[in-house]
Amino acid sequence: MAWYDLPLEQLRTHRTATQAPADLDAFWSRVLAATEAAARPTTLERWKPGVYGPTPVWDVEFSGGRGDRIRAWYLRPAGVAEDEPLPVVVTSIGYGGGRSVPADHLALPALGFASLVMDTRGQGARWAVGSTGDGPDLGPELSTVMSRGITDPEQYYYTRLYCDVARAVDVAARDLPGVDSARIGVTGGSQGGALSLAAAALRPGLVRAVAADVPFLCDISRAIRITDSNPYKEVGDFLAQHVDLVETAERTLAYVDNAVLAPRITAPVHMTVGLMDDICPPSTVFAAFNALEVEDRSIVVNQFGGHSPSHVHDELKLRFLRERLGLA
Amino acid sequence: MAWYDLPLEQLRTHRTATQAPADLDAFWSRVLAATEAAARPTTLERWKPGVYGPTPVWDVEFSGGRGDRIRAWYLRPAGVAEDEPLPVVVTSIGYGGGRSVPADHLALPALGFASLVMDTRGQGARWAVGSTGDGPDLGPELSTVMSRGITDPEQYYYTRLYCDVARAVDVAARDLPGVDSARIGVTGGSQGGALSLAAAALRPGLVRAVAADVPFLCDISRAIRITDSNPYKEVGDFLAQHVDLVETAERTLAYVDNAVLAPRITAPVHMTVGLMDDICPPSTVFAAFNALEVEDRSIVVNQFGGHSPSHVHDELKLRFLRERLGLA
Amino acid sequence: MAWYDLPLEQLRTHRTATQAPADLDAFWSRVLAATEAAARPTTLERWKPGVYGPTPVWDVEFSGGRGDRIRAWYLRPAGVAEDEPLPVVVTSIGYGGGRSVPADHLALPALGFASLVMDTRGQGARWAVGSTGDGPDLGPELSTVMSRGITDPEQYYYTRLYCDVARAVDVAARDLPGVDSARIGVTGGSQGGALSLAAAALRPGLVRAVAADVPFLCDISRAIRITDSNPYKEVGDFLAQHVDLVETAERTLAYVDNAVLAPRITAPVHMTVGLMDDICPPSTVFAAFNALEVEDRSIVVNQFGGHSPSHVHDELKLRFLRERLGLA
Amino acid sequence: MAWYDLPLEQLRTHRTATQAPADLDAFWSRVLAATEAAARPTTLERWKPGVYGPTPVWDVEFSGGRGDRIRAWYLRPAGVAEDEPLPVVVTSIGYGGGRSVPADHLALPALGFASLVMDTRGQGARWAVGSTGDGPDLGPELSTVMSRGITDPEQYYYTRLYCDVARAVDVAARDLPGVDSARIGVTGGSQGGALSLAAAALRPGLVRAVAADVPFLCDISRAIRITDSNPYKEVGDFLAQHVDLVETAERTLAYVDNAVLAPRITAPVHMTVGLMDDICPPSTVFAAFNALEVEDRSIVVNQFGGHSPSHVHDELKLRFLRERLGLA
C-alpha cells in the first residue's frame, strides 16, 4: 500500500474531528464502577512446568467487563523468587487472536519483567488460540466483532473489552504475586495497541508506561472512510446496509476512540506507525499521538512499513519499557 | 470453479460418512421441548401501508431457540381477506443476511401464498439487514458464526437457529391469521436451504413441501475439507488453531448436519445443485439428497452453476410449491 | 472501496466538463424518428399461468432501435381487471443481465403497478438471462458492449439501446392493455438507471417519474479516468490500444452521457448514490443529478455504500413511485 | 497452475469424447461454398514505407465468412523481387487481439517467408489493435465472443472466423503477388493455433505445414468443465444462466472443435503444449494432437509451461516451417 494517507508533515499535526461525548468521563466512571462491583476473586494455576522449566507460568482467571471471567497467562523470569516485587507488563493481543500458549510470550520474562498476557474475549481463533468467550457459556470464536452492540455504548463489544484491560491492570497491581504495583506497563500491537492506550486512559493512576505499536481504534470515523481493510471495513460494511444507523454507530465509537481518550493518559507513551499501513491508517495513529498531553511521548515512523512493525524497532520499545519501568 | 468435486455419476450415489449421533432424536426432542417451554406469545404489527399498498405486511416477533425473540415479516397476497386460509411458505435467509425489507419478498404473495420470512439471529448485516440479535441485548451483526459454541451441541449457534426455524413453522401453523396449517412449505437458498431442510426434519408433522436451493450444512465434515470458501472455511480456520478440538467440533456438527437429519423428512423435497459450486460443494448437497427417504424428491442439476441458482430454475421451484401446496 | 472520489461537499456541486454536442437534439430527433419509422406492431403472449397463478404475465415483443425486435415482460397485479387503467413502470436491467424470468419482477405488480420489464439486447447471459440479440439472427450473449460501434454515434451500441427504452415507453403508453398513459414511470439500477434517465430525457412528454439507482453512463469521460472497474474500464482498455481514437470515442460518448442529457428531463427524479461505489463513481452520479433542471429531484446518499444500493433505501424508492404515479 | 490435468502418460493417449456431427463434412462444404460465392476481389495497398523501409508491407482486404470484408497485412522479405514466388505463412492471432501493426510481424519476412497476417473480426482491442468488425458497419471491439450465435452452427461466431482463415489461405494461394502456392503454411498460438488447425482441416489441398502453439478450441466440452479461465469459461458462464441450452451449445461447438476436425488435416503438424496451461488445458491440446492422422506430426511438451510458449521453443517452430516449406 503506497503512501495513500496525508503527507508526513500533515500527519505531524493531524487531529481527529471527532468530538469527545459530553458524558465521556461519567460514562466510563459508571461502566468501570459496575465492572468492579461485579468482580470475583482472581485465580492462578501453575501451567506445564515440564514445558517451561525454569520460567514459571500460571493460568490466570479474573473478572473483566460485565463481571465476565477472563483468562490470562502470568509469567515470571527464571531464577527470581516468587515474591520478589518486579515490574509487570500487561500485554494485549491483536484482532482475531487470543493469549495463545505461554511459549509465545517468553521475551518479557527473559528480560526481567513479570508479564500478564490478557486473553481477548470472543476472539482467539484466527491466528492464535484463546480460551475466553464473550460471556458465560461462550468460548473463543473465529469472529468479527466490530459491529457487536454498536448501537449502544453500554452494550458495545469494545466497551466490555476495554473494561477487561482496565481490570487486568487492577489485577496486575493487586492480585498477582511478586509485583511492584508502582511499575506497571502496558503493551501490544494493533488491537493490542488500542487496548494499551485504553488501559492507560482508564487507569491513569496505575499505568506507568505505554508501548503501543500501530494502534487500532484511533480516529475511527476517519479510519472507516479511508481504508478498505478489515477490521475497520467491518464497520463500513455494516453501515452500508444499516444506512439509518450511521450517526448512532459513530456516537458509540466515540466512547472507545483512543484519539478521544488520549488526553486522559498520564504515563509516558512510545508508539510506532507505518506510513504504508492500510489496516491502521497513519493519520489515525497520529490523531491519537497528537492528542496526547503527556510530555514524555515518542513515535517511531516506518516510512515503508505496513501494519507489521519492523523487528528492528522492537529493540527501541524494549529499551523504553526497561527504562520507564526501572529495569535499566 | 471448474468441476472439482466427484463426477456426476458418483454424486448420484454419494453418501455422507458421518454417523448420526446415538442420541440424535433425544437431543432434538430435549432441545425443542425446552425451546417451546420458553416461548412467549407471537406479536404482529402492520408495516408501512404507504409503501406496500395492496399487499398487507406485518412485522412479527416470536420466540425461537432458547426463548430468544426472533423477528420476521408476514406478507399476504393483495385482494384476499385477512382470514382466508391460505397456504403459507416459511422463508429462511442465506449466510450473513437478515430478513431485509418486505420489498424483497413480494414474489410469493404475488403468486397467492401467505409468506413468513424469518430473520436470522446475529446476522443481518452483510448483504441484507436484520433486526434480531443472537440473544437479548444484542442486535444484528456483521458476524461469522460457524464456530460460535462449536464445542457443545447444546450451545452451538446452529442448534439455536434450527430451533428458530422449527418455531417459525409452529408460528405459521398456529399464530398467523389466515393460514391453512395443512399447507405449510419451507424454502430458502444456501443457509436458507439448510434451515428449510432442518425445519422439515424437526417438524415433519407440519411441513408439507421443501424447496431448498444449493443447501448449506450438509455432509459438513466433508465440506470443511474440500472447499476453501467461507463459511465452511471458518470451521477449518478455527480448527487449524484449535487443533485439539477437531473431534469435539465434528461431534457437534453432526447434530446439525442435514445429511444426517434428512431421513427424518417426510415432505416432498425439491433441491437444486451447481456442479461448480465452491461454497456448498455438490457432493455435500447430494449427500443430503441421497439420504432422503421420502419418495417425492427431485434435484435440478446446473452443470455449470456456481452457488447462485439460475433464475430459470426458479420457475420450476415455484411450480413445485404451487402444486404441492394446492395452488395449481 | 474507501472514499476515493471527491468529498461530499464537492460532490454536491460537481458538474461534468463534457460539453453537449452542438447537434445533440437534432441527432436524437433524427435517430428516434428513424426508429419509429422502422417499427412493427407489438405482440403479447400469455406466459405460464401454472407458475404465476393470479398474477398475469405476458411475453412481449416490440420494435426498438433500428427496428430490431426487443423482448419484454408485461406483468399486472393480481385481482385487477385486464383493462383497468393502471400506472405502469418500465424497468431496465443492469449490465450483463437480461429480463430474466418474470419471477424476478413480481414486486411492482404486488404493489399495484403494471410493469413492463425490457430485455437488454445482446446481453442477458452474465447474471440473468435474456432473449434478445443485438440485431436479427443474434441472441443473448455473454458480451462486453462498451466499445461496440464507439467510433460513430449512429452506430454506437448505446444509441440503439437508448432507442429501445424510448420505444418501451411508447409501447407502455400505446400498446399495452390496461395502462393509464399519464402515469408512466421508469426505473432501474446501474445500466438500468442510465436507461431510466435516458428514457426520461428522450420521452419527456410521457415519463412522469424516474427512480434511478446508482446510474451508469453519467459524466463518462471522467468515469473512464477515475475507476478501474468494469464496465467503464472496457472503454479505457479499448483506448489504451486504439490510442488514435480517444477524441472520436469521447465525442460519441457525449451523445449518450446522462449528465449531458439530464437537462432534457421534466419528470420528478429520485436517485441513489454510494460514496464507495467504484463501478459508478459518486462524482459521475452527482454530475447527472446536479445537471437536472427539474425541481422535484432527490438523491439518497449511502456514505458507506458500494454499487449495490441498500435494500433499506428501496422502500424510499417504492414510496416515491407510488406517490408520483398516483398510487398513494 | 500446478499439474491439474491428466498425468503425462494419459495425455499421450487421451481422445475427446465428443462425436463428430453426422453432417460435419456437409456442413462445412455448404458453409464454405456460400462463403466463396459471396466473395469479392482482394485489394492491396502499400503501407508506410517511411517506417518499414526495405521490407515491403501491404494493407490487404479480402472477403471472409459471410462475404464480410477482412483486413490483413501482407509482408515480404527485404531485397527480394515482388514477383519472386516465395513460401507464404498465414498467421492468425490470439483471443482479443487483432492484426496489430506490421512491426509486430517482421520475423517471418526476415527469415525469407512471405507472410499474410489475418485480422480477427470483432476483436482487435484487448492487447493488439485490429481493423475488422464482425460484420458491416462494425469495427474492432473489446469483446467476448465465445457465446455469440452459439445456439446455431450456421450463426456461430467461430464458424464465420473459420471461414475467414480458410479464405485467407485461398487469398494466399491466388491473390497475393509473389507466392508459391505449393508452399503455404499456417501458424499461430492459442486462438491463432485453433485457426491454423482449422485452416489445415478446411483447406487440406492447400496447406502444407501447420505450426500451432497451445491451440484453443480443442475438446471443447471437456475444456469448459475443467478450467476456470477465460475464454473457455465464457461458455460455462453463459450456460450457468442459460441452463436449457447446454445440449444445443455443445452440438454447435462440435462443428468447430479441432479435436473433431483434426482427422481432416493432411499437412505436417508441429504443436506445443504446456502442462501447467490453465487456459488451454493440456488434455484438450493432446485430444487434437492424438486425433491427427497425418504421420508427420510432433508435439513439444513444456512441463512447467503455462499458456505462454517458451521462446526457446520458437526456434524449433521456425526450423519446422523452414524445412517443411522448402527454405532450408
Added chain:
Amino acid sequence: MAWYDLPLEQLRTHRTATQAPADLDAFWSRVLAATEAAARPTTLERWKPGVYGPTPVWDVEFSGGRGDRIRAWYLRPAGVAEDEPLPVVVTSIGYGGGRSVPADHLALPALGFASLVMDTRGQGARWAVGSTGDGPDLGPELSTVMSRGITDPEQYYYTRLYCDVARAVDVAARDLPGVDSARIGVTGGSQGGALSLAAAALRPGLVRAVAADVPFLCDISRAIRITDSNPYKEVGDFLAQHVDLVETAERTLAYVDNAVLAPRITAPVHMTVGLMDDICPPSTVFAAFNALEVEDRSIVVNQFGGHSPSHVHDELKLRFLRERLGLA
C-alpha cells in the same frame, strides 16, 4: 487451501520417486571438507545489554559455505554462569528472513537452552532482517534464491546454505562458551525445517535432536509439480523458460532434497505437517518423514493447518527438545 494432496492414509506411506545421486556421500564429503578447510575463527561480540538485561546476547560471525562469513546470535539463559555447559539449540530461519533481532529469539533461553540463531545468507529482508550476504561484498537482499546456481550442485545456493548450517553445528559444538557438545539440537520451520533436517543429515555425529516444522526442500521434484506457491514455484517459473534445463536442475536438486538425505539422520526427529499447506505440500513432508530410518521419530498432523504451524503444537516441540536434550 482445501485438501488437495494425497489422502492421509496414502501420506503415511508415500515415498519420494527421486533417486539418491550415486555420488551423494562423496559429494557432501568433498564439499564439507572444502568448507572446513576454508574456515577462519569464530568471533563473538556482546550485544546491547541495555536492551536485553539479564539475558546475555552475542553477535557471532563464523565461516560457512565456501568460507563465507555468516552472522548469528548466541543467547544464553539469564542467571546462569557463562561457562556452565548447557544444551544448545541451533535455529534456522524461514525463506526470505534473516536472524532478525535477538528479541525474536528469547523463548529458548527462557526455557534453559543456550541458543545459536543462524542468519540466512543473501536473504534477510522480506519479513525479518539479516546481516549476511551471499558472498563477500554482498549484504542481505530481498531475494529469490531457488534458481541461483541451479545448473550445478557445487554452485547451487542451497549447497552453500546447507554448509552454513553444518558449520553452525560445528561452531555450537566447538566455538561457543558454555555448551555441552553432547546436547546439540536443531530446529526451525519451513526453510528452517529443511536446514534442521540437513544439519542432522550432514552432522549425524553431533546433532542429538531435530524439531522441524513443515519443512521445505523435501521431495522437491514432486513439490514443484503440485503446488503453485512460492518458493517452490520459483523453480517451475525458471524451468518454464529454461526448458532445456529440466533434467539438469532436477539432478542438482536431488543433492539437497531432504527426502533423499533423511536416511543419514541418526538423531530423534519431531516434525509437524499441515494437510492444507500449499507452500510445503504434505506429501513432500511425509516423503522426508517416511524416509527416516531413525526409530525415535514423530510427526504431528494438523488436519486443517496451512503453512503456519499451530502455536498449540509448539508446546509439544518444546517438550521434545527439553526431553531429548536432557532438560526435563
Added chain:
Amino acid sequence: MAWYDLPLEQLRTHRTATQAPADLDAFWSRVLAATEAAARPTTLERWKPGVYGPTPVWDVEFSGGRGDRIRAWYLRPAGVAEDEPLPVVVTSIGYGGGRSVPADHLALPALGFASLVMDTRGQGARWAVGSTGDGPDLGPELSTVMSRGITDPEQYYYTRLYCDVARAVDVAARDLPGVDSARIGVTGGSQGGALSLAAAALRPGLVRAVAADVPFLCDISRAIRITDSNPYKEVGDFLAQHVDLVETAERTLAYVDNAVLAPRITAPVHMTVGLMDDICPPSTVFAAFNALEVEDRSIVVNQFGGHSPSHVHDELKLRFLRERLGLA
C-alpha cells in the same frame, strides 16, 4: 489502474526532488574507467543459420561492469554485405528478462538496422531466457535485484548493469563488423528504457538516438513511495524491514536515477508514457523527460495506457529511429 498520479498539466512540469550527488560525475568516471580497464576482447560466434536463414546472427560475449562477461545477440539485415557500415541499435531488456532467442529481435534487422541485443546479468528467467549471471560462476536467475548491494553505490547491482550497457555501446562502436559508429541508437522499454537513458547519459559522445518506452529507474525516491507494484516495491519492502537504511539506500539510488542523469544526455530522445502505468508511474517518467536538456525530445502520452506501450505507438518509435539514424 485509474489516473492515480499527478494531473497531466502538472506532469508536464514535474521535476524530481532528488538532488544529484556532489560526486556524480566523478563517481561514474571512476567506475567506468575501472570497467574499461577490466575489459577483455569481444567474441562473436555465428548462431543457427538453419533457423535464421538469410538474416545473419551472432552470439556475442563482451566485458561489462566489473569486467564480468556479458552475452548479447548481434543481428544484421538479410541481403547486406557483412562489412557494409550500418546504423546499429543497442537494445536492452525489461525487468526479469534476458536476451531471449534472436527470433524475438528480428524487427530491427528487417528494417535495415544492425542490432545488438544485450543480455541482462543475473536475470533472464522470468519471461525470457538469458545466459548471463551476475558474476563469474553464476548463471541466469529468477531473481529480484532491486536491493542487491543497495547500501553502496559501488556495489549496487544497477551500477554494474549501467556499466554493461555503456560497454555495449562501446562494443557496438568498436568491436562489431559492419557498423557506422556515428549512427548508434539505444532502445528498450521499462528497465530497457532505463538502460537506454543511462547509456545515452554515460556515453554522450557515442549515442545518437534514444527511444525509451515507459522507462524504469526515474525519480526513484518518489516512485518507491507512490506505487505498490514491483519492482519498485522491492525497495520499499526491503526498507520496511531495514528501517535504518532508508537514507543510505536513497543515496545509492540517486547515482542510477535517470531523472538525475538526464541532463548529461545529448542525443535526441523519444519517450512514451502511460497515464495509468502503475509500474513506472507517469510522474517519474516525466521527471526524467523534464530534466532533459536536449532540444530534440518528444514524449508520446497514452492517456489510458498502463505499463505496456501501445503497438500503434511503435511505428512512431521506429520512424524516429530511422530518421535520427539516417535510414529514411
